[in-house]
Amino acid sequence: MTEKIALLVDSGSDVPPAVLAAHENVAVVPLNVHLNGRDYQDNVDLTPDEFYAGLKQAQTLPKTASPAPAAVSQKLHELFAAGYSHVLGLTLASALSATYTGFALAAEEFEPAKVAMLDTKSVGIGSGLQAVYALQLIAQGVDFASLKARVAESIAHSRIFFYVPTLHYLRAGGRIGKVAGLVGTALKIKPVISCDPDGVYYPVTKSRSEPKAIAKMIALALAAAKPHAQIAVAQGADPELLAKTVAAIQAQGHPVDFTGNVSPALGVHTGPGLIGIAVQNP
Structure with a gap:
């Protein structure tokens, strides 16, 4: 059959x-x-x-x-x-x-x-x-x-990276994982977060400003992309930052295959302002 x-x-x-x-x-x-x-x-x-x-x-x-x-x-x-x-x-x-x-x-x-x-x-x-x-x-x-x-x-073999302006929502929702150690300095840093091999959140890098955090996230995503990788970018109530992120990725020679919005169920735990970059490696 x-x-x-x-x-x-x-x-x-x-x-x-x-x-x-x-x-x-x-x-x-x-x-x-x-x-x-x-x-x-x-x-x-x-x-x-x-x-x-x-x-x-x-x-x-x-x-x-x-x-x-x-x-x-x-x-x-x-x-x-x-x-x-x-x-x-x-x-x-x-x-x-x-x-x-x-x-x-x-x-x-x-x-x-x-x-x-x-x-x-x-x-x-x-x-x-x-x-x-x-x-x-x-x-x-x-x-x-x-x-x-x-x-x-x-x-x-695939990766996810995301930036959130504040850790408040992750902490409040109990989904903060290995990012918990950053809470005390949350007002001073802008973290890029990923999922480890078990799917637990952990901080990949920290920056002093949003532009620097986004630039580092893009560099990490492109470094993780193997030949024939698919890349997608998602946003949570910040379409302007989404457009800037997509343009920055494309300017470095890699197409962005998909864009989209973060679902409300995820927005509960991340709050507004999220930008995420996914890399799917076959």
Whole structure:
């Protein structure tokens, strides 16, 4: 039987909207966001623009919750009902969220040969680029076993870097990882953060100004990019800085394949002003 493969991702894996629109074989399970006394489904009934507008008015910091396994299971059943024979699931780092655990629990209902879940050890556009790569492989006719192996290899060799103007939101949300040591000097430095091989946040470099931090982040991303790497840049309520970052990367001879917004569920933990650069190495 010819394999018909679908992809399942969480909304914290920021797959570029143009990619989602162009592929029928990808489904998204939304995370949950609690903001200003209301509960929302991430990127379903709360857009990034609406989130950041609401954040300015918030009396208390918003919170997030991972999708319930039942919500993941429902999406899987829908994909199989639509005629797909196999499903590969990709989630943001399990070190940052319980989302992977929920995906893995839902997968236990199905044959292991038909459903597989991978922890991208990344977040946002970093996780989203793994989904882009998986969709490209599926379009090339790669079989399910090879798809799992090649995406897992890509996860091991890819990188994510991001800059945030303040560590306040990371600290408040408990997602600060190995960046915690910078909190005492947070007003004096501008850090660039990445995910280690386990998906835990850690500081890569520190600067005294935003321009210097962005320049260092671009240098790190380009140094990490191997031949045929895909690069994407994402922003959180700072389109002007996004445009400057994209232009700076392109000026150094590497195309930027995708741009996008940070999902509200991630914006809860990073706040406004984030710029992230993802490098997907096949």
